[in-house]
Amino acid sequence: MRLWVPLLLGGGLALCLPPSPLGFLAPLPLAGLLFWGGLGFGFWAGVGFWGVHLVWLPLSFVLLFETPWGAVPYLPLVLVKAVLWAGVFGLTRGRPLARAGLWVVQEYLTSLGELAFPWGFLGYALVEAPGRMLAALGGVYLLSLGVLGVALGLLYWGGRLWAEGVLFSRAGLGLVGVLGVWGALWFWPLPQEVGNQTALLVQGNINPLRKLEGFPAEEIYQELTRQGLRAYPEAAVVVWPETAVAHLPPGLALLLGPRELLSGLETGFSNRRVLFKEARIVYQYDKNRLVPFGERFPWDEALRPLYRFFFRALGFEGELVGRTPGQGYAPLGRYGAFICYESVFPSVARALVLQGAEVLVLASNDAWYGPSFGGLQHFQMGRLRAVETGRWLLRAGNDGVTAVVDPYGRVTARLPQRQAGFLGSSFAYRQAQTPYVRLGDWAVGLAGLLGLVGLRRRAKGAIV
Structure with missing residues (x-):
């Protein structure tokens, strides 16, 4: 043939x-x-x-x-x-x-x-x-x-x-x-699905290469959050993207009041998600599924010269250090928080719901996809996790896709890609488990x- x-x-x-x-x-x-x-x-x-x-x-x-x-x-x-x-x-x-x-x-x-x-x-x-x-x-x-x-x-x-x-x-x-x-x-x-809570999702649209050079993102996210809370004062939770900030800005507790904040936090060794409430971190989750050849480097000892050559060709200097993976899946209170690459693994969202998550919260930084369709492809795949688990999905991306997805997989609200902004939309906490959550990959x-x-x-x- x-x-x-x-x-x-x-x-x-x-x-x-x-x-x-x-x-x-x-x-x-x-x-x-x-x-x-x-x-x-x-x-x-x-x-x-x-x-x-x-x-x-x-x-x-x-x-x-x-x-x-x-x-x-x-x-x-x-x-x-x-x-x-x-x-x-x-x-x-x-x-x-x-x-x-x-x-x-x-x-x-x-x-x-x-x-x-x-x-x-x-x-x-x-x-x-x-x-x-x-x-x-x-x-x-x-x-x-x-x-x-x-x-x-x-x-x-x-x-x-x-x-x-x-x-x-x-x-x-x-x-x-x-x-x-x-x-x-x-x-x-x-059937129709109506939420009874309001979430505020923030999209900073910060070039990831500038972040690597030390560009401070805290002021951008704080200002966008301030604007968003003026527009949606009833918001119960604020969601920032993956690795949004290196540390939480001072005065943030006063800005949030009784609200909860889920933010991506750069720690140097872990890709971490934190739940911040009343001036302190009450829960944290470290990303388990790290990106091969990006966040971790298989066969590091044998391939280190090749890794070093390739990353220097891309403009990265310094020693090559992978991130440390988390040691299991646990929700941040009511929130099943997971991070970027983990959204394409059905087992991750399922594990979080089995542990009691009542809403899924995904943080991502798809700016690495640049102007290609990769970020949209990533979003469409992760969108199915809402259906599998019967949970609302709150997705905050650095440059998009920032969106809210209901338990039937419908996108109920969405920000345009590649522009800074905020999105306020309704969602609901849910406790029932789907057959997929109970039975798995039968x-x-x-x-x-x-x-x-x-x-x-x-x-x-x-x-x-």
């Missing part, structure tokens, strides 16, 4: 994931990817997919650091991801059902270990669809199974209809049924079972 076929199918599938609005088209290229090819086909499909899905990486780093060295991490990351696809495709050649099951298992495995990078999950194709509410039952992995199931239906019933050539037949009805299920996911009516086990059944059915001569 010509090389352009897997590249086109992989790239087409990438264009159906966030931040693209084309998620409703995802089953079309996916059906071809489930049907065709083995190891080599999977590799080139992976190159097409990851090359498009992660193109924000060179776009952001080259412009932010003003050097072509910023594009260096892109190629090895795409190739590693493509090799993983090749493995799945090679094991499941001619076995669409097995490929669908192992696809989801692979998604889950990429969220584990030292090099965890859980990007590109198929379930995120539904993030703009009301059908995302299925995530409350089985998380993003259940959504991935749903998208794959529709693609399998198109493949099976579409193939039978093509072979029979009779529109009004069992195959035709089966195809209409599959399309009906997919359409229902996009037009599923959702959909991954189901996917593994489907993979085994698919491999067994091939031995008996079945295709799907």
